[in-house]
Amino acid sequence: MASPPPLSSAKCPICGRPTEQAYRxxxxxxxxxxxxxxxxxxxxxxxxxxxxxxxxAPAADxxxxxxxxxxx
Numbered sequence: 001m002a003s004p005p006p007l008s009s010a011k012c013p014i015c016g017r018p019t020e021q022a023y024r025x026x027x028x029x030x031x032x033x034x035x036x037x038x039x040x041x042x043x044x045x046x047x048x049x050x051x052x053x054x055x056x057a058p059a060a061d062x063x064x065x066x067x068x069x070x071x072x
Contacts, residue, residue, distance in 0.1 A: 012027035
Protein backbone atom coordinates (compact mmCIF):
# COMPACT_ATOMS: atom_id res chain seq x y z
CA MET A 1 0.00 0.00 0.00
CA ALA A 2 1.43 3.38 -0.99
CA SER A 3 1.89 6.03 1.67
CA PRO A 4 -0.14 9.23 1.32
CA PRO A 5 1.60 12.16 -0.36
CA PRO A 6 3.32 14.60 2.01
CA LEU A 7 1.45 17.74 2.91
CA SER A 8 3.45 20.44 1.17
CA SER A 9 2.15 23.43 3.10
CA ALA A 10 1.96 21.91 6.59
CA LYS A 11 4.92 22.67 8.84
CA CYS A 12 5.76 21.22 12.23
CA PRO A 13 4.95 23.85 14.90
CA ILE A 14 8.05 22.86 16.90
CA CYS A 15 10.85 22.75 14.32
CA GLY A 16 9.30 23.92 11.03
CA ARG A 17 10.04 20.77 9.00
CA PRO A 18 7.28 19.23 6.82
CA THR A 19 4.80 17.15 8.82
CA GLU A 20 4.53 13.37 8.71
CA GLN A 21 1.09 11.79 8.47
CA ALA A 22 1.78 9.46 11.42
CA TYR A 23 2.61 12.38 13.77
CA ARG A 24 0.39 15.17 12.43
CA UNK A 25 0.63 18.07 13.11
CA UNK A 26 4.26 17.28 13.98
CA UNK A 27 7.12 15.87 11.94
CA UNK A 28 8.28 13.23 14.42
CA UNK A 29 7.64 11.57 17.76
CA UNK A 30 10.31 13.81 19.28
CA UNK A 31 8.50 17.04 18.33
CA UNK A 32 5.20 15.59 19.57
CA UNK A 33 6.87 14.80 22.91
CA UNK A 34 8.40 18.29 23.12
CA UNK A 35 4.92 19.77 22.64
CA UNK A 36 3.41 17.46 25.27
CA UNK A 37 6.13 18.45 27.72
CA UNK A 38 5.35 22.14 27.15
CA UNK A 39 1.66 21.50 27.85
CA UNK A 40 2.41 19.55 31.02
CA UNK A 41 4.75 22.26 32.35
CA UNK A 42 2.14 24.95 31.69
CA UNK A 43 4.17 26.78 29.06
CA UNK A 44 1.03 27.28 26.96
CA UNK A 45 -1.06 28.70 29.82
CA UNK A 46 -2.97 31.92 29.28
CA UNK A 47 -1.96 34.45 31.95
CA UNK A 48 -4.71 35.47 34.34
CA UNK A 49 -5.27 38.99 35.63
CA UNK A 50 -3.58 39.49 38.98
CA UNK A 51 -5.75 41.02 41.67
CA UNK A 52 -4.45 43.02 44.58
CA UNK A 53 -4.29 41.27 47.95
CA UNK A 54 -7.49 42.92 49.23
CA UNK A 55 -9.46 41.65 46.23
CA UNK A 56 -10.01 45.07 44.62
CA ALA A 57 -8.98 46.11 41.14
CA PRO A 58 -5.66 44.89 39.74
CA ALA A 59 -2.63 46.73 41.13
CA ALA A 60 -1.91 48.44 37.76
CA ASP A 61 -5.37 50.10 37.80
CA UNK A 62 -5.07 51.24 41.43
CA UNK A 63 -2.16 53.57 40.64
CA UNK A 64 -4.37 56.64 40.16
CA UNK A 65 -3.95 56.91 36.41
CA UNK A 66 -6.76 58.16 34.19
CA UNK A 67 -9.54 55.81 33.21
CA UNK A 68 -10.63 55.18 29.64
CA UNK A 69 -13.37 57.85 29.87
CA UNK A 70 -10.88 60.57 30.92
CA UNK A 71 -11.59 60.68 34.65
CA UNK A 72 -8.77 60.53 37.22
